Amino acid sequence: DTGVSQDPRHKITKRGQNVTFRCDPISEHNRLYWYRQTLGQGPEFLTYFQNEAQLEKSRLLSDRFSAERPKGSFSTLEIQRTEQGDSAMYLCASSSQGAPYEQYFGPGTRLTVT
Amino acid sequence: GENVEQHPSTLSVQEGDSAVIKCTYSDSASNYFPWYKQELGKRPQLIIDIRSNVGEKKDQRIAVTLNKTAKHFSLHITETQPEDSAVYFCAASGWDGGSQGNLIFGKGTKLSVKP
Numbered sequence: 001d002t003g004v005s006q007d008p009r010h011k012i013t014k015r016g017q018n019v020t021f022r023c024d025p026i027s028e029h030n031r032l033y034w035y036r037q038t039l040g041q042g043p044e045f046l047t048y049f050q051n052e053a054q055l056e057k058s059r060l061l062s063d064r065f066s067a068e069r070p071k072g073s074f075s076t077l078e079i080q081r082t083e084q085g086d087s088a089m090y091l092c093a094s095s096s097q098g099a100p101y102e103q104y105f106g107p108g109t110r111l112t113v114t
Numbered sequence: 115g116e117n118v119e120q121h122p123s124t125l126s127v128q129e130g131d132s133a134v135i136k137c138t139y140s141d142s143a144s145n146y147f148p149w150y151k152q153e154l155g156k157r158p159q160l161i162i163d164i165r166s167n168v169g170e171k172k173d174q175r176i177a178v179t180l181n182k183t184a185k186h187f188s189l190h191i192t193e194t195q196p197e198d199s200a201v202y203f204c205a206a207s208g209w210d211g212g213s214q215g216n217l218i219f220g221k222g223t224k225l226s227v228k229p
Contacts, residue, residue, distance in 0.1 A: 040222070042205070044219070100215060102160060103217060107157045
């Protein structure tokens with residue numbers, strides 16, 4: 001499968017724990033985006049990387065959230081001290097230099113905070 | 115910032131009928147408008163998009179129209195089939211070739227096509 005991949009697909013954690021998700025974009029894509037989707041809503045933008053540079057962050061991204069893309073390939077999203085309100089599907093998308101508009105999504109990581 | 119409104123929230127049609135989903139946006143700087151289809155438990159899938167220098171685009175049974183003056187765009191699906199049943203999301207982006215590019219999504223339309 002040469003599409004965007006995410007790991008894990010599901011994560012159940014207790015409130016207060018830290019979690020980390022991984023996204024592997026399509027190999028030639030230099031742009032990578034993180035979104036959050038709750039039930040019955042459209043995806044909400046969290047943050048965006050061009051190569052290894054984090055160029056934009058939503059105000060939704062509180063200081064408990066941090067994202068990295070150290071070598072301009074895969075990215076990680078970490079949530080510290082999780083809260084029940086963090087329960088959501090976390091989606092990653094990527095786009096290429098040649099077609100920067102077109103974002104292709106991964107299958108998502110479903111986070112449940114108990 | 116940009117705000118995208120999408121209507122209707124649910125839409126039920128008979129197989130073979132047409133379906134139309136409408137979206138409005140608030141930021142006149144937005145210039146890219148994609149539509150995504152999301153089946154239950156699956157990733158959003160890009161099905162068609164349109165840029166602000168184009169008024170209409172068609173791909174087989176799917177078409178999208180854009181009215182920049184009124185700031186609204188629509189998805190048209192003709193000859194609907196049961197496999198078209200899914201949630202459809204519109205989105206807008208103010209891509210300027212630089213740091214922007216994040217998509218602002220509508221809340222989605224659940225389309226049901228009855229055989």
